[in-house]
Structure formats: C-alpha cells, structure tokens
Amino acid sequence: MGAITGPRADGLAIGKLSQLTGVNIETIRYYEKIGVLPVPSRAEKGCRLYGPMERRIVAFCAPLARVGLLTRRGARLAAARRS
Incomplete structure (x- = not known):
C-alpha cells in the first residue's frame, strides 16, 4: 500500500476517475494490481487519489x-509509457 499523504490539489477519488473515464472501479483497482497504474497517493482517510x-x-x-x-504484455507497455 502507498504512503498516506495529504490530498493532492489535482487528486481524483477512484469514483470520479471511473466516471470521467468510463472504466469501472474494480477495473481501475485491477490496473493497479497488475502494475499498469502506479500505487496512488492516499488521502488522510485512506481514499486513493489519482x-x-x-x-x-x-x-x-x-x-x-x-x-x-x-494483456500482461500490454500492461508492461502501458507502464513503460508512463516512464
């Protein structure tokens, strides 16, 4: 789990990210689990912030x-893209 930090000025809660992208919350968590998304920062109450x-x-x-x-390969490509 990522470090608990103060909320980012540009931070989106997972529900808002889901709404804006059309990707469901479980899928966003899956992307984090397989390494497509970096571990997000967290608000004081533990909510993920993207x-x-x-x-x-x-x-x-x-x-x-x-x-x-x-696929896993696609996930690696997406991770490389963010580097």
Whole structure:
C-alpha cells in the first residue's frame, strides 16, 4: 500500500476517475494490481487519489481492454509509457 499523504490539489477519488473515464472501479483497482497504474497517493482517510497521469493511463488502456488487447504484455507497455 502507498504512503498516506495529504490530498493532492489535482487528486481524483477512484469514483470520479471511473466516471470521467468510463472504466469501472474494480477495473481501475485491477490496473493497479497488475502494475499498469502506479500505487496512488492516499488521502488522510485512506481514499486513493489519482492525478492527470493516472487518468491518461486509464484512458489509454480502456480501449485496449475493450477489444481484448490489454494483456500482461500490454500492461508492461502501458507502464513503460508512463516512464
């Protein structure tokens, strides 16, 4: 689990990220689990906070996942893209 930090000015809660990208919350958590998304910062109450980079990653991965192309290899490519 990531460090508990103060809320980021640009931080989006997971529900808001889901709403903005059209990707369900469980899928966003899965992307974190397989390494597509970095471990997010957390608000004082433990809520995940996502920034603009994470939003772009989720938006990049969503169409790949819809057509079955987000495999472990695809996940590595997405992770490399954020580097």
